[in-house]
Amino acid sequence: MSIVVVGSVAFDTIETPAGRVDRVLGGSANYFSLASSFFTSVKMVGVVGSDFPQEHFDFLKSRNICTEGLQRVLDGSTFHWVGRYDATFADAETLSTQLNVFEHFSPNLPQTYRQSPYVFLGNIDPTLQAHVLERVKKPKIVACDTMNFWIYGKKEELLKTLKMVDILIINETEAKELAEERNLVLAARKIRHLGPNILIVKRGEYGAMMFTGESVFSSPGYPLGRVVDPTGAGDTFAGGFMGYLAQSGYSFEEEHLRRAVVYGNTLASFVVEDFSFNRLREISLDHINARFKEFTAIASF
Amino acid sequence: MSIVVVGSVAFDTIETPAGRVDRVLGGSANYFSLASSFFTSVKMVGVVGSDFPQEHFDFLKSRNICTEGLQRVLDGSTFHWVGRYDATFADAETLSTQLNVFEHFSPNLPQTYRQSPYVFLGNIDPTLQAHVLERVKKPKIVACDTMNFWIYGKKEELLKTLKMVDILIINETEAKELAEERNLVLAARKIRHLGPNILIVKRGEYGAMMFTGESVFSSPGYPLGRVVDPTGAGDTFAGGFMGYLAQSGYSFEEEHLRRAVVYGNTLASFVVEDFSFNRLREISLDHINARFKEFTAIASF
Numbered sequence: 001m002s003i004v005v006v007g008s009v010a011f012d013t014i015e016t017p018a019g020r021v022d023r024v025l026g027g028s029a030n031y032f033s034l035a036s037s038f039f040t041s042v043k044m045v046g047v048v049g050s051d052f053p054q055e056h057f058d059f060l061k062s063r064n065i066c067t068e069g070l071q072r073v074l075d076g077s078t079f080h081w082v083g084r085y086d087a088t089f090a091d092a093e094t095l096s097t098q099l100n101v102f103e104h105f106s107p108n109l110p111q112t113y114r115q116s117p118y119v120f121l122g123n124i125d126p127t128l129q130a131h132v133l134e135r136v137k138k139p140k141i142v143a144c145d146t147m148n149f150w151i152y153g154k155k156e157e158l159l160k161t162l163k164m165v166d167i168l169i170i171n172e173t174e175a176k177e178l179a180e181e182r183n184l185v186l187a188a189r190k191i192r193h194l195g196p197n198i199l200i201v202k203r204g205e206y207g208a209m210m211f212t213g214e215s216v217f218s219s220p221g222y223p224l225g226r227v228v229d230p231t232g233a234g235d236t237f238a239g240g241f242m243g244y245l246a247q248s249g250y251s252f253e254e255e256h257l258r259r260a261v262v263y264g265n266t267l268a269s270f271v272v273e274d275f276s277f278n279r280l281r282e283i284s285l286d287h288i289n290a291r292f293k294e295f296t297a298i299a300s301f
Numbered sequence: 302m303s304i305v306v307v308g309s310v311a312f313d314t315i316e317t318p319a320g321r322v323d324r325v326l327g328g329s330a331n332y333f334s335l336a337s338s339f340f341t342s343v344k345m346v347g348v349v350g351s352d353f354p355q356e357h358f359d360f361l362k363s364r365n366i367c368t369e370g371l372q373r374v375l376d377g378s379t380f381h382w383v384g385r386y387d388a389t390f391a392d393a394e395t396l397s398t399q400l401n402v403f404e405h406f407s408p409n410l411p412q413t414y415r416q417s418p419y420v421f422l423g424n425i426d427p428t429l430q431a432h433v434l435e436r437v438k439k440p441k442i443v444a445c446d447t448m449n450f451w452i453y454g455k456k457e458e459l460l461k462t463l464k465m466v467d468i469l470i471i472n473e474t475e476a477k478e479l480a481e482e483r484n485l486v487l488a489a490r491k492i493r494h495l496g497p498n499i500l501i502v503k504r505g506e507y508g509a510m511m512f513t514g515e516s517v518f519s520s521p522g523y524p525l526g527r528v529v530d531p532t533g534a535g536d537t538f539a540g541g542f543m544g545y546l547a548q549s550g551y552s553f554e555e556e557h558l559r560r561a562v563v564y565g566n567t568l569a570s571f572v573v574e575d576f577s578f579n580r581l582r583e584i585s586l587d588h589i590n591a592r593f594k595e596f597t598a599i600a601s602f
Contacts, residue, residue, distance in 0.1 A: 185526040206507040220519030225486040258602035298519050301559035
């Protein structure tokens with residue numbers, strides 16, 4: 001079954017201890033879509049400028065990613081982010097954010113998108129997230145990401161959006177900030193009262209945790225001997241997670257949700273092995289399933 | 302089968318966001334021994350002053366912990382550590398360290414200790430660790446802890462001790478410092494060339510990882526809604542780990558090592574729920590086994 005995703009489509013200029021790349025393709029919608037596309041068809045909502053290369057449109061189409069909802073603003077430039085990671089590969093330092101056409105982005109949802117049973121609201125203005133969501137007819141699963149910028153800048157709007165969301169997928173710091181609570185277990189409890197029945201906390205190299213009504217699930221991170229670029233790992237995680245669920249039309253069964261989390265970690269563990277989508281372009285579902293099995297071996301006792 | 306442990310026996314004065322305690326019992330040998338004692342008999346090597354209460358000697362004996370190797374220096378005071386944790390419960394800030402009788406500690410190994418098949422070298426001067434180890438006859442498993450103080454201050458002596466050790470149990474920062482390598486997977490590879498065939502990395506609330514020749518194992522942390530005092534968690538982990546192995550006379554089989562890691566995490570998750578040994582005094586092996594089962598539920602997919 002198909003997934004609708006709304007998010008950013010960007011050029012990234014990135015420096016990490018492993019190297020530097022200029023104006024490579026990035027953005028939450030891109031990372032999410034590529035990760036999901038290993039499992040199912042994806043319908044992308046976003047905006048680009050006239051500088052966005054036709055070859056990337058072609059690439060997305062070749063991956064069964066629909067770009068009908070990807071607006072092209074002819075007199076504008078694509079969102080451009082410049083960032084740097086230090087030797088710990090922890091949070092990126094933003095050196096420059098040129099929003100360009102993304103600044104006045106108003107998402108359009110093509111008619112063909114409105115029956116999609118799976119929706120992922122990438123990290124954009126919560127008002128726009130709500131706008132997209134309200135145009136999808138009775139989705140089966142709605143998942144959502146956000147960040148400190150919206151938690152502090154548009155809390156009220158964010159809380160409104162969260163009421164309509166089934167699964168919130170955010171990182172550990174964001175979870176604590178959103179809940180205003182330093183203990184993650186208590187933070188999860190608070191957040192699950194805000195709307196999302198399921199909270200997934202991304203913990204970088206430590207893997208991910210999922211809090212549901214029934215239980216807590218902890219998935220390890222993959223032990224990587226070499227990280228090149230952590231950019232997009234979170235959206236790639238979400239893409240692997242939702243892609244796995246959508247492929248078989250899964251709903252909220254604990255067993256499937258858990259496997260989906262591990263698929264999310266699996267996809268994320270690949271994407272950080274190179275810049276941009278380079279690694280995702282190289283791998284197949286066979287590679288993904290093989291690494292999923294490694295996760296089983298890593299976690300079992 | 303019995304375990305010999307050498308380490309510190311201390312009074313701790315501790316402040317955490319959950320409260321404050323004065324001169325409560327602590328020290329690596331104490332925490333290790335109590336955790337191990339749920340599984341097997343323990344023989345403690347250490348030193349205390351005349352201020353060390355008889356009631357604690359009695360308590361240790363009641364737990365099948367032998368104190369024949371616990372020297373009592375009548376004209377001295379017991380090691381006293383004063384520390385504070387901030388709201389994140391991350392690394393403790395040391396406010397004062399009064400080594401007292403611990404400063405000139407020279408471990409004595411009673412004859413009855415020398416046949417013990419399991420040895421744990423708690424975090425003390427690596428020269429003293431070697432001194433103890435050389436006096437045990439052909440131990441089956443030797444595990445060891447250390448810290449940045451020895452990594453930077455007595456590197457050569459530490460490397461000599463590590464050559465005689467099977468399992469090194471240290472925290473993540475220490476592993477990276479010891480290996481002079483920021484990537485944990487590469488650090489583990491380096492450390493396993495220094496002597497210990499098995500490296501266990503303690504990661505606080507993120508659980509623990511074990512690197513062996515065959516594989517990597519990752520155990521989650523236990524999702525605690527309330528932490529009171531992290532002091533002693535690492536030594537309690539080591540005690541649970543070694544205790545489980547020693548109970549059944551296990552050696553280096555991957556399956557048993559993995560379960561031992563989870564028992565280590567289980568014991569550590571209890572000890573942080575209260576100050577000093579308060580929580581370990583309350584629980585039984587039934588509580589421990591019940592939480593071990595919870596770990597299984599948390600990690601399975």
